[in-house]
Amino acid sequence: MATKEKSVFFCKSCGNESPKWFGKCPACGEWNTCVEEKEVRSKKIEDRRQKTEVVPLPIKEIVHSEEQRILLPFGELNRVLGGGLVMGSLVLVGGEPGIGKSTLLLQTALQLVGKKVLYISGEESQTQIKMRADRLGIRNEDCLILTETDTQEILKHFKQVCPDMVVIDSIQTLTSPYADATAGTITQIRESAAEMNKIAKSYQVPVFLIGHITKDGSIAGPKILEHIVDTVLQFEGDRHYGFRILRTIKNRFGASSELGIFEMNANGLREVNNPSEFLLSQRDEEVSGIAIAATMEGQRPMLIETQALVSTAAYGTPQRSSTGFDTRRMNMLLAVLEKRAGFRLSMKDVFLNIAGGIRSDDPALDLSVVAAVLSSNADIPISNRFAFAAEVGLSGEIRAVTRIDARIAEADKLGFEKIFISKYNAKGLDTKRFHIEVVPVATVYDLVTELFG
Ligand code: TYD
Numbered sequence: 001m002a003t004k005e006k007s008v009f010f011c012k013s014c015g016n017e018s019p020k021w022f023g024k025c026p027a028c029g030e031w032n033t034c035v036e037e038k039e040v041r042s043k044k045i046e047d048r049r050q051k052t053e054v055v056p057l058p059i060k061e062i063v064h065s066e067e068q069r070i071l072l073p074f075g076e077l078n079r080v081l082g083g084g085l086v087m088g089s090l091v092l093v094g095g096e097p098g099i100g101k102s103t104l105l106l107q108t109a110l111q112l113v114g115k116k117v118l119y120i121s122g123e124e125s126q127t128q129i130k131m132r133a134d135r136l137g138i139r140n141e142d143c144l145i146l147t148e149t150d151t152q153e154i155l156k157h158f159k160q161v162c163p164d165m166v167v168i169d170s171i172q173t174l175t176s177p178y179a180d181a182t183a184g185t186i187t188q189i190r191e192s193a194a195e196m197n198k199i200a201k202s203y204q205v206p207v208f209l210i211g212h213i214t215k216d217g218s219i220a221g222p223k224i225l226e227h228i229v230d231t232v233l234q235f236e237g238d239r240h241y242g243f244r245i246l247r248t249i250k251n252r253f254g255a256s257s258e259l260g261i262f263e264m265n266a267n268g269l270r271e272v273n274n275p276s277e278f279l280l281s282q283r284d285e286e287v288s289g290i291a292i293a294a295t296m297e298g299q300r301p302m303l304i305e306t307q308a309l310v311s312t313a314a315y316g317t318p319q320r321s322s323t324g325f326d327t328r329r330m331n332m333l334l335a336v337l338e339k340r341a342g343f344r345l346s347m348k349d350v351f352l353n354i355a356g357g358i359r360s361d362d363p364a365l366d367l368s369v370v371a372a373v374l375s376s377n378a379d380i381p382i383s384n385r386f387a388f389a390a391e392v393g394l395s396g397e398i399r400a401v402t403r404i405d406a407r408i409a410e411a412d413k414l415g416f417e418k419i420f421i422s423k424y425n426a427k428g429l430d431t432k433r434f435h436i437e438v439v440p441v442a443t444v445y446d447l448v449t450e451l452f453g
């Protein structure tokens, strides 16, 4: 068998491939992310790459049919997949080790009645998986467990079993005989994923791939797979809180900013159908520095709490830190407050936190961040029956945001009394439909007057 061997260099962060070593990745600009791998491309693999013949067609002759979808037992999972699992799709579920990826997919596999699932694990033994299934308390005869890491062996079992759905736990443990590299290397991950994709596409069976990522991205994997797979879901959450967020990063079959919420219990994951009630902290007395934002996460309105703490800097340089909200954006908002509304914040420490370990980049959060900062600064509480939804511009103007109706409706549903929005959003808005009072504001200055008189 003729083989040619050469070194290739990959960027751990973006998967960029280069024939020579680099200190800074020319594609993504990250430093020290270069890894060397021996690429042994056998003749077999070259042959296999020969494509089947396709001919160009005029677009009107291409027939399009609605994708067929399997409805999974978790509504939240269906939501992030764009309304169910598409037949023949390859879905990557990424997340840090220990976050609950195996639990999520095993539970899904066990709860899926009437469908045959092949759960392939290269990480845990069959007994370990059995123990987990016992812990989840679900029995399902149609869920088959296989411990295997060789892609060609997997294909063999796949053909025997003919499952309706496949779960691979995890992509980093797979090895393909076609790629001559150890498991977990970029060459191996790419090749194995391509083979799994081929199985999914040629047999029209959905395949889930579990992929580990660490905070610093030191384990190669999910990043480089993003363009191979159809859907990328990220499972995230704060270990200190019970709940977990499943976020759509990419989806060929639906919106790519959807979000599903789960809670990890002693016996598995439970879906959280009403996130707003869950995310708003229960408090009886009113404290300063808290404001509630009416945000949109994907297609879903969600009320989340922004908390700010403003105090005189103990040391010379004031500290600025934020969790769950972009720090640069926070600094910009603080500069706007300083310059446009005359608040002296430059000598103050400012800490910002989105409650419940949530992370959001919805611009509509701006107004509530500003309100929370002002409330903490003045030490005057804001009623916990008030909500905020608007973007703040550089000149201190309050800007309109998308889907204002859905935001107002959600706040209304949860019994809020007032919602502060941009005056540009208020134009032509039928406020009579809601019980909640809609307060339009034009500038940061207006907001201050409305809130603190
Ligand atoms: P796991 O699914 O193994 O994570 P991953 O596959 O992402 O590495 O989940 C591990 C954590 O979840 C572990 O710390 C134990 C916890 N857990 C529960 O709290 N309840 C449960 O019912 C199960 C199965 C796990």
Ligand code: MG
Pocket (backbone or CB within 6 Å): 098, 101, 102, 103, 123, 169
């Ligand atoms: Mg696992």
